Amino acid sequence: MPELPEVEIARRNLQRWLAGARIAAVERVDQARFEGDPQSLLGHVCFGWERRGKVLLGRFSGGVGVLSHLGMTGKWVRDDGGRRAHVRVRLTTDGGPRVALVDVRRFGRTWVGNVDALQRLAQWTRLGPDALMGALDGPLLASRVGPRKTPLKRRLLDQSVVAGLGNIAVVEVCWRASVHPHAPCTDIAPAAWVRLAAAIRAHLDFVLEVEDGDEITYLGERAASNPFVVYGRARQPCPRCAEALVGESLSGRPSVWCPSCQPS
DNA sequence: TACATTGTTCCGTC
DNA sequence: CGACGGAACAATGT
Numbered sequence: 001m002p003e004l005p006e007v008e009i010a011r012r013n014l015q016r017w018l019a020g021a022r023i024a025a026v027e028r029v030d031q032a033r034f035e036g037d038p039q040s041l042l043g044h045v046c047f048g049w050e051r052r053g054k055v056l057l058g059r060f061s062g063g064v065g066v067l068s069h070l071g072m073t074g075k076w077v078r079d080d081g082g083r084r085a086h087v088r089v090r091l092t093t094d095g096g097p098r099v100a101l102v103d104v105r106r107f108g109r110t111w112v113g114n115v116d117a118l119q120r121l122a123q124w125t126r127l128g129p130d131a132l133m134g135a136l137d138g139p140l141l142a143s144r145v146g147p148r149k150t151p152l153k154r155r156l157l158d159q160s161v162v163a164g165l166g167n168i169a170v171v172e173v174c175w176r177a178s179v180h181p182h183a184p185c186t187d188i189a190p191a192a193w194v195r196l197a198a199a200i201r202a203h204l205d206f207v208l209e210v211e212d213g214d215e216i217t218y219l220g221e222r223a224a225s226n227p228f229v230v231y232g233r234a235r236q237p238c239p240r241c242a243e244a245l246v247g248e249s250l251s252g253r254p255s256v257w258c259p260s261c262q263p264s
Numbered sequence: 265t266a267c268a269t270t271g272t273t274c275c276g277t278c
Numbered sequence: 279c280g281a282c283g284g285a286a287c288a289a290t291g292t
Contacts, residue, residue: 265292266292267291267292268290268291268292269289269290269291270287270288271287271288272286272288273285273286273287274284274285274286274287275283275284275285275286276282276285277281277282277283277284278280278281
């Protein structure tokens, strides 16, 4: 699923493919899940792409912008002209490659319009500090989460607390930091917050490195491999202590943890 | 066919 | 009233 690293890779790709290029044609293949008219990009030059959490923002000449949330299965790909299912919109540039938004489940959403207006949307403004932000250390993370009894997992999944972590990231981060995903936030010691902040950085850097490229195969797609340390590996031995990993739904989402390294 | 899957939001409870 | 947490919602492949 597209979480922060996958969205960051999409940002780099869009930057490389589109920055400096003029949009020569917009082909909207599907009506659903768009707000604003993609045709308003026509004739405009792409200045660049930024990212906050899992949200992409493209800036174009004339004050036009694109806000893109990939949802569960969305991805931006280079369109080589071959047949491809689930294309929602296709952008043709003068000089650069053609680029397409592909989204099987259609949980992704795309807004096109005045870039200042897009930046005032809740989807952009409600986001907490980006999880890749250098200053995200233990104390800052603890203060963002706040003194709640709520399970850690639920708070880390809240994009207004820290932006960019999804279910997979939270499972991986909790394992790396040796903290139970359902630990009440008020029970987490300062040293554990430091480990959690470091684990967020380590996990994101790891996934960025492993998945960097023109197109990511999401877990669950055909021919997908699992690059994660514990996610999707219930009942397998813990890589740290060899105890069998436990898989169970926590906060309504599939979780994996080690009952020995991450005691509740 | 029913279900799994996600981020987000709603709503009931304490 | 704020904190909390279960559940609904979107859409579609298996």
